[in-house]
Amino acid sequence: MALTLAATAAACGSDDEGTTADGKVKLTVATFNEFGYEELIEEYNAMQDDVVVEQKKAGTANEHQDNLYTKLAAGSGLSDIEAIEVDWWSALMEQSDAFADLSDPEVEGRWLDWKTEAATTPDGALIGYGTDIGPEGICYRADLFEKAGMPTDREKVAEMFGTWDDYFEAGRQFVKKVPDTAWYDSSGGTAQAMINQVEYSFEDEDNTVIAAENPEVKEVFDTITANAADGLSTGLTQWSEDWTASFQDNGFATMACPGWMLGVIEGNADGVEGWDIANVFPGGGGNWGGSYLTVPAQGDNVEEAKELAKWLTAPEQQIKAFEAKGTFPSQAEALDDPALTGSTNAFFNDAPTGEILADRAEAVPFIAHKGPKFADINTAFQQAIQRVDEGQESADEAWDSFLADIERLG
Amino acid sequence: MLDVKLTPYVFVSPFFLLFLVVGMFPLGYTAWVSVHDWGLLSGQGAFSGLDNYRRVLEDRYFWNALRNTISIFVLSSVPQVLIALALAGLLDTQLRARTLWRMSVLLPFVVAPAAVALIFGNVFGDRYGLANELVQWIGLDPIRWHVDTLASHVAIASMVNWRWTGYNALILLAAMQAVPRDVYESAALDGAGRVRQFVSITVPMIRPTVIFVIITSTIGGLQIFAEPRLFDTQGLGGADRQYQTLTMYLWELGWRVRDLGMASAVAWLLFLIIIVFALLNLLLSRRAGAMKGHAKKGVRR
Numbered sequence: 001m002a003l004t005l006a007a008t009a010a011a012c013g014s015d016d017e018g019t020t021a022d023g024k025v026k027l028t029v030a031t032f033n034e035f036g037y038e039e040l041i042e043e044y045n046a047m048q049d050d051v052v053v054e055q056k057k058a059g060t061a062n063e064h065q066d067n068l069y070t071k072l073a074a075g076s077g078l079s080d081i082e083a084i085e086v087d088w089w090s091a092l093m094e095q096s097d098a099f100a101d102l103s104d105p106e107v108e109g110r111w112l113d114w115k116t117e118a119a120t121t122p123d124g125a126l127i128g129y130g131t132d133i134g135p136e137g138i139c140y141r142a143d144l145f146e147k148a149g150m151p152t153d154r155e156k157v158a159e160m161f162g163t164w165d166d167y168f169e170a171g172r173q174f175v176k177k178v179p180d181t182a183w184y185d186s187s188g189g190t191a192q193a194m195i196n197q198v199e200y201s202f203e204d205e206d207n208t209v210i211a212a213e214n215p216e217v218k219e220v221f222d223t224i225t226a227n228a229a230d231g232l233s234t235g236l237t238q239w240s241e242d243w244t245a246s247f248q249d250n251g252f253a254t255m256a257c258p259g260w261m262l263g264v265i266e267g268n269a270d271g272v273e274g275w276d277i278a279n280v281f282p283g284g285g286g287n288w289g290g291s292y293l294t295v296p297a298q299g300d301n302v303e304e305a306k307e308l309a310k311w312l313t314a315p316e317q318q319i320k321a322f323e324a325k326g327t328f329p330s331q332a333e334a335l336d337d338p339a340l341t342g343s344t345n346a347f348f349n350d351a352p353t354g355e356i357l358a359d360r361a362e363a364v365p366f367i368a369h370k371g372p373k374f375a376d377i378n379t380a381f382q383q384a385i386q387r388v389d390e391g392q393e394s395a396d397e398a399w400d401s402f403l404a405d406i407e408r409l410g
Numbered sequence: 411m412l413d414v415k416l417t418p419y420v421f422v423s424p425f426f427l428l429f430l431v432v433g434m435f436p437l438g439y440t441a442w443v444s445v446h447d448w449g450l451l452s453g454q455g456a457f458s459g460l461d462n463y464r465r466v467l468e469d470r471y472f473w474n475a476l477r478n479t480i481s482i483f484v485l486s487s488v489p490q491v492l493i494a495l496a497l498a499g500l501l502d503t504q505l506r507a508r509t510l511w512r513m514s515v516l517l518p519f520v521v522a523p524a525a526v527a528l529i530f531g532n533v534f535g536d537r538y539g540l541a542n543e544l545v546q547w548i549g550l551d552p553i554r555w556h557v558d559t560l561a562s563h564v565a566i567a568s569m570v571n572w573r574w575t576g577y578n579a580l581i582l583l584a585a586m587q588a589v590p591r592d593v594y595e596s597a598a599l600d601g602a603g604r605v606r607q608f609v610s611i612t613v614p615m616i617r618p619t620v621i622f623v624i625i626t627s628t629i630g631g632l633q634i635f636a637e638p639r640l641f642d643t644q645g646l647g648g649a650d651r652q653y654q655t656l657t658m659y660l661w662e663l664g665w666r667v668r669d670l671g672m673a674s675a676v677a678w679l680l681f682l683i684i685i686v687f688a689l690l691n692l693l694l695s696r697r698a699g700a701m702k703g704h705a706k707k708g709v710r711r
Contacts, residue, residue, distance in 0.1 A: 062643070062644065062645065063645075066645065066665055066666075069450060069451070069665050070665060073450045073451055073670075094451075095451050239643040241532055241538075242535050242537045242538055242556075245535060245538040246538070249538060376666065379646070379666075382644070386649035387649045387650050390557045390649055390650070392649065392652070393650070408471075
């Protein structure tokens, strides 16, 4: 028995030692959703003689994050490079010791200032290289718009959605004409897009939790739950099986779509024709998500991992990732690169996605503050909205239990 | 002389030594963590006595999780043991291609729980799932498998049953094959039919194994995690936590709230709950068995 145990331990060990059987350095990159790294990693592997890179993809940011926390606490088992989404960024900045300092003269000025600032610790260590940002447009199904007698042309559509009220009003008209199709993909996603436009939503500058008292949060909650009652929402949770299936089933006509969502839509709606993207976002502009690459200090090959992260987040590479999956660059230099601005997306009716998202990034007035509790409170907020969608609680009850949940999170 | 006395202990000692390391140590360590403030990433804090236990018992989600756990446990373990018993009885007859049938009931057990959860997650989709297509084909309203409390428990219990019924059936079958065949012959001569033989001979004679199966499925049933965890993308057991089990609650405290002290307190409470349930089951199945055994004494001798 002891023998078998020792043998399994050894088998596990060899997997984690960071070298392959033929003596090459093995690097793992842990990501979630779609980063657009598949071809880049092949390219890197072809360039290197002594490094082999492998990607580990998690289905959702939540799942990825759970795994990250578990292994961070265990002190081992993390990938050589771990992607981290901005919603969790502040919470992990508190553990900045666990990540290698990546500052390097070569990367100075590579990213938009705010992206770099957020990744710099008070002592001046840079613990993450920016990948993408999430400027949002509205993705829509032109074929369903036509069915409802609405304009389908992306310029005309853009004119319709200047404010959230306009957007929701258009939705009310739409669901009257096409009763089996909802207006947007999920209450949660739409609420998140609105929360991302609030500079201090759940936490104030000092990271004091203000979610319970903040009228702007309550307003988002009230608007979204009222919309659901009017049938604007599918009532599904983002990333659930039913949500994924609804892309194939004319489940909804529009959704808030940050750049990285383009790849997700294309994957889920495979074979569906009619998707397009309008150069507009209700209420001005908004940024949803975006990520960093970090190098956990516990890894065996920190230097090699840093090199790889540096290469993956260089403007040229990020533009390729954008072309593959729509992850919009956070690299300053990439933003006016013709390769980006001239890029179009065949799935979205050949929309000039590069130009549209560059405009959308321009329109973002500020980057919403997300403190260490943001992700946890946001989960509770999303759950509350979901309870109303599913009819488990009335809007008032759901709000009260949301308040109790905040209390519980401390 | 000393050899004869000592050797057996030496032979069994590896198990107990290993048990000490991988069983007792975590148990003790969890108890130690549960009486401290202990963050997932920040580590050990001040000694806090039974404060973590108090906070857990005051949390309404603990009681909610306890209710869900017991409900899913009853919905899974009871039918599971009964079906396994019937299945084993059928497999214990003179079937053609016996080995094929016997091996095939174990097939679901070989599939990883995560894969099972994925497949069943699709089958039990609220809107586009296979189960609801069937339900609607019969002419009923679609069931909201991920929303309604009882429906979600049934869906999760069926995942658990799908996985464990065959496994338990094989264990029971092994015990049934040890029942001497001449007992059945004499019963048949006395005019007992198949069903009567099964109830009056088979079940009483494999009682220790039945108790074993009941206890292990109690322990397993109260620790259900993977199936409900993967039934929901947020991992909290639905928007209203309508299927958050105790182990999921423990996980939430440890890895989402990142409070290992409270999570450890839940682990200990769960441990105590399992002991209570296991003892209760042992007592009940002993008593039921004893009554039957007494009545059938003539047959057994």
